Amino acid sequence: MQALEGRVAIITGAAGGQGRAEAAAFAAAGATVVATDLSDDLVAQFADAGSEIVGLKHDVTREDDWQRVVGVCLERWGRIDILVNNAGIYRPAPLLETDAASYDLHMNVNARSVFLGMRAVAPAMMEARSGTIINIASGAGAKGTVGIFAYSTSKWAVRGMTRSAARELAPFNIRVNAVLPGLIDTPMVSAREGREAFIGKVPLGRIGHADEVARLVLFLASETHSYITGAEIPVDGGYSA
Numbered sequence: 704m705q706a707l708e709g710r711v712a713i714i715t716g717a718a719g720g721q722g723r724a725e726a727a728a729f730a731a732a733g734a735t736v737v738a739t740d741l742s743d744d745l746v747a748q749f750a751d752a753g754s755e756i757v758g759l760k761h762d763v764t765r766e767d768d769w770q771r772v773v774g775v776c777l778e779r780w781g782r783i784d785i786l787v788n789n790a791g792i793y794r795p796a797p798l799l800e801t802d803a804a805s806y807d808l809h810m811n812v813n814a815r816s817v818f819l820g821m822r823a824v825a826p827a828m829m830e831a832r833s834g835t836i837i838n839i840a841s842g843a844g845a846k847g848t849v850g851i852f853a854y855s856t857s858k859w860a861v862r863g864m865t866r867s868a869a870r871e872l873a874p875f876n877i878r879v880n881a882v883l884p885g886l887i888d889t890p891m892v893s894a895r896e897g898r899e900a901f902i903g904k905v906p907l908g909r910i911g912h913a914d915e916v917a918r919l920v921l922f923l924a925s926e927t928h929s930y931i932t933g934a935e936i937p938v939d940g941g942y943s944a
């Protein structure tokens with residue numbers, strides 16, 4: 704039996720680098736994947752990906768979109784086993800160049816969405832007394848940073864809510880964990896300033912690949928790892944070491 708056979712997983716931001724790799728890894732492990740992203744155009748690519756990946760338009764900042772996505776899952780499959788809060792934005796700027804609109808946008812897309820998502824799926828998971836949530840934070844949310852003030856702040860918030868949710872939902876056998884990627888080769892950072900200098904500080908000496916993050920997310924989603932909750936696991940080539 705495959706690791707995620709019979710499971711239904713929602714993955715947000717699934718048209719991006721890491722989300723796409725996670726959707727493919729989950730489908731290969733036997734899950735039915737609801738791959739969501741901002742627009743019809745972005746999710747259209749999943750139409751050919753086989754019946755195990757279903758693309759849905761979904762703005763993670765909108766409560767009504769979360770209700771719709773959860774409604775589709777419960778109506779079609781009667782369950783939600785896994786949520787991967789992966790969608791995110793990255794607009795680097797230091798503190799003094801961060802205007803309130805950019806700050807709010809980062810908090811909205813990267814952090815508030817995680818709260819909305821966990822709150823939207825939790826009732827079905829609580830009823831089933833089973834579920835697992837993986838929140839994609841960042842190594843940038845584990846230390847003070849220079850030049851990415853709002854992004855870093857939003858990822859610190861993701862770690863905080865992961866820990867609180869892990870404690871609150873543990874009595875219902877729902878596990879909540881955070882993944883902290885380092886520099887991963889996706890469209891988000893393809894033009895990142897200082898990319899080569901950053902790679903020079905990575906002990907493994909290279910940028911990470913989206914499928915390396917996907918394998919960690921898959922690990923956390925699998926019930927084989929049923930005693931791991933409230934954890935924050937870096938996947939960063941040793942950068943945080």
Ligand SMILES: NC(=O)c1ccc[n+]([C@@H]2O[C@H](COP(=O)([O-])OP(=O)(O)OC[C@H]3O[C@@H](n4cnc5c(N)ncnc54)[C@H](O)[C@@H]3O)[C@@H](O)[C@H]2O)c1
Nearest residue numbers: 716718719720721762763789790791841884886887889891
């Ligand atoms: N790439 C890195 O180096 C890196 C490092 C640490 C953490 N992360 C985090 O990993 C996650 C995945 O990022 P990625 O590297 O795959 O980037 P990406 O830009 O390739 O993918 C992000 C996806 O999120 C989607 N998205 C943005 N706003 C959205 C919204 N409001 N609603 C729904 N979807 C929305 C985008 O359309 C895109 O498909 C993000 O949370 C990011 O912050 C990335």
